[in-house]
Amino acid sequence: MSQPILILGGTSEAYALAERLVAAGQRVISSLAGRTESPRLPAGEVRIGGFGGVEGLMDYLRQQGIRCVIDATHPFAAQMGWHAWGACRLSGVPLLRIERPPWTPAPGDRWEEVAGWSEAVERLRWINARRVFLAIGRQELQHFASLDDLWFLIRLVSPPDPLPPFRQAEWLYARGPFALADERDLLDRYRIDAIVCKNSGGEATAAKLIAARERGIPVVMRKRPPRPPEVQSVATVEAALAWLNEVLQT
Numbered sequence: 001m002s003q004p005i006l007i008l009g010g011t012s013e014a015y016a017l018a019e020r021l022v023a024a025g026q027r028v029i030s031s032l033a034g035r036t037e038s039p040r041l042p043a044g045e046v047r048i049g050g051f052g053g054v055e056g057l058m059d060y061l062r063q064q065g066i067r068c069v070i071d072a073t074h075p076f077a078a079q080m081g082w083h084a085w086g087a088c089r090l091s092g093v094p095l096l097r098i099e100r101p102p103w104t105p106a107p108g109d110r111w112e113e114v115a116g117w118s119e120a121v122e123r124l125r126w127i128n129a130r131r132v133f134l135a136i137g138r139q140e141l142q143h144f145a146s147l148d149d150l151w152f153l154i155r156l157v158s159p160p161d162p163l164p165p166f167r168q169a170e171w172l173y174a175r176g177p178f179a180l181a182d183e184r185d186l187l188d189r190y191r192i193d194a195i196v197c198k199n200s201g202g203e204a205t206a207a208k209l210i211a212a213r214e215r216g217i218p219v220v221m222r223k224r225p226p227r228p229p230e231v232q233s234v235a236t237v238e239a240a241l242a243w244l245n246e247v248l249q250t
């Protein structure tokens with residue numbers, strides 16, 4: 001059996017990379033955290049669940065004879081990249097990060113960039129928001145649930161269980177990509193006066209930012225968490241394939 005490539009997954013880039021590598025005849029193991037009940041499975045082999053910190057990952061790298069690691073976790077997955085860096089450095093296994101570029105503000109944007117959700121709540125107060133479009137996923141909604149005097153439009157892929165106790169909220173279940181015309185309509189129909197989101201980057205959910213810019217609506221934008229600075233990072237699956245091509249030849 002050839003030595004596998006380990007992809008730390010959970011993103012569209014991770015799925016695309018696994019597919020390309022398997023199609024090219026490479027042995028690939030994709031790792032998922034196990035947060036989603038029945039996740040879409042990537043091409044190739046799959047393992048699910050945490051490794052048990054840096055040491056657990058080091059054991060796994062050794063046991064499986066991992067050739068190299070691609071950290072393709074989400075830009076807002078704050079821990080896994082640090083663990084991958086530690087484990088790969090100590091094990092001498094090559095590591096590459098693949099991360100889509102963040103969005104950057106364009107002329108006319110009214111962004112309030114924040115490092116955390118308590119700061120986001122402060123900014124909502126500061127800009128005197130009343131009707132807020134919350135597009136932050138379902139894990140961290142509790143930070144906003146006690147703002148009883150604000151009305152929220154909360155868009156998620158699927159309902160959270162349990163539903164956080166928002167006093168005034170409408171829940172909307174939809175999966176991107178979202179078209180600009182629909183995002184314009186959404187902001188107008190619900191009379192949104194502020195948006196809260198994470199700087200995920202990518203095309204699929206960017207249209208709301210354009211619609212907000214056109215209307216002068218402020219966007220409270222959570223910045224990405226810090227990453228280990230020494231890890232080489234690329235923005236695309238193509239660039240990751242080029243890096244792998246070189247590493248696998250050495």
Ligand code: NAP
Nearest residue numbers: 009010031032033050051052053073074076077078079080
């Ligand atoms: P995190 O804070 O970076 O990770 C927390 C712990 O979960 C890690 O220490 C690790 O446990 C385990 N873990 C994370 N990713 C893993 C993976 N791919 N394979 C095996 N174990 C993993 O990440 P998170 O924010 O909880 O997100 C979990 C997963 O969901 C990530 O893989 C990410 O790509 C995906 N995701 C996250 C977001 C987001 O906004 N955070 C959005 C979309 C998808 P051990 O220490 O035990 O190894």
